Amino acid sequence: MNTAIVDPMIPVPYQVRSFQKELSDTFTIELTPASGRRPFHFKPGQFNMLYAYGTGEVPISMSGDPADPSKVVHTIRAVGTVTDTLMALREGDNIGLRGPFGSSWPVEAAEGHDLIIVTGGIGLAPLRPAIYHVLKHRKKYGKVCIFYGARTPEDILFRKDLESWRGRFDMYADVTVDRGTGDWAGPVGVVTNLITRGRFDPHHTVAFVCGPEIMMRFSVQTLNGLGVTNDRIHVSMERNMKCAVGLCGFCQFGPTFVCKDGPVFRFDRIQKIFPVREL
């Protein structure tokens, strides 16, 4: 056995090039290698393991443009120990990174189809690279629809992106909130309500769905009801991950390792185990 193989568990130091606050608990960081490591390519939907010095390591999806590998962009919601520490990062600080890992949104296989994207909350971050890709190659797709749900209008992530997508004539973007506040005049309710409002051909549609499991469950049901079959639905699963390379066992989901067989799964491949409680 080769003893010179590199350890996939060892992070590489990166430097924070910019820090941008998105929402009260959400921020975007752009990273650059601390010493001349060459930029890496990633596919939309893939993630990195980000290491905060002395605190821990967490899986975070890439949220930037896959066509520009010089920018390593992550959008993070602070929910606990590590992500809180990451939120305290500032320009020039160091962070450890390993990746990219995992499967990706099948943007190429979706060419020639209508494409609908259903997501909520921070779930938009892992989908943004796919949206960038699709818009860059807009002619290769049929209709393109984005359905996004947030808790309140103040929680709408990437508002500028959403507004610009909504303003385009070659796509449809719709946003709903669980609870309308302030002068919100848009839709109120769950994101699945939006799906039925979009105009697309369900029999020639590919769907990308990313959000909490319960939201994905209802989205799949709605899509099935319209005639989108499970082999054309793709979801991104979330599990605790300690290694991201199939060695720690934490991310197991039935026969799969979410870190390397996922996080993006074609739904028909997990439809049997997806409804099993606490699997």
Added chain:
Amino acid sequence: MTGEAGAFGAPRVLAAKALDQLITLLAQDGYEVIGPTERDGAVVYDTVDGAADLPLGRLDEQEGGSYRLKSSRKAGYFHHVVGPHNWKRFLYPPHQVLFTAARRRGGFSITVPDAAPPKRAFVGVRACDLAAIQKQDTVFTGRDYKDPGYAARRAAALVVAVNCTRAGGTCFCASMGTGPQVGPGYDLVLTERLTGDRHEFLAQAGSQAGADLLDKLKGRAAKDDDVKAAEAAVTKASRSMGRTMVDGVETLLKENLEHPRWDEVARRCLYCANCTMVCPTCFCSNTQDETSLDGNEAQRVRTWNSCFSIEFSYIHGGAIRREGRSRYRQWITHKLAHWHDQFGSSGCTGCGRCITWCPVGIDITEEARAIAADKGRTKT
């Protein structure tokens, strides 16, 4: 395998005292020799300096939730079977430092500990345990990503295997197809024979390193009778095994994920994780971060973990496997069913450790059988 002359020479018969010589030879070759030795009432694996450190004349009585050693005139060096230890503790230690990060002006630098592996000889590796090592080889070095530490330690290990001529009280390796006859992958394999005043080993090399050792140990050429007697003893051990795994367990478990038996076993299980710690194939690990008091140095440590722990499935908002039934189900379905999808074989060797060392005697073969007897039922 014991029968014919293999690629590395014909089998030989060694006097019992050759075991001490073997340990000395290995030490002279620079190996740290690890073998079975008695400590705190159990046979464990630790450094041995000579045959005197091995549990000569000791037998283990094992049953669900119980283990006891006793003396017996019928017991040689290896008539005991497997104890609470397994070989993974040497190939994938319970506590590993992954890296040290030192704080520097404007950031930190990362240092990886020196990975030069110790040269170790494992003496007394049972058929089930050689199979377990091979299953872990697949986990750590046979898929997309490899663990370099494991690969290096494994490459530096020499295996002296032992055929079992007595089955332990909780063994079921025969029905898992891993033993009691040792399969390929050893450097040297021994079959111990103790009859009347004859105490000897039938030895066969499985590698050049094993053949070189056997050359030095001399002994005499094995006769047909020696080989036949050894084979008969192993076959007898195989037939005397009290437990078996039900047929078709992979499909059985996959199709019974909501069986009420999961609730039933959950009421007995203590979630102590003993089963996963003693299991020679369980490989799950957590990572933790430790920081020096002044904060100038941080370490990332990898420690064994278990699907029975609540942190194992924790994600923001709470653990996925909150209920005991889900955690027990995760363990046994991973071992007996999903391992096939992931690694192309069962994750269980039938070593019986999880049965013996479960404080309440939960028996993996019995749980599978209970589901088989009543398949298709779902929780109401």
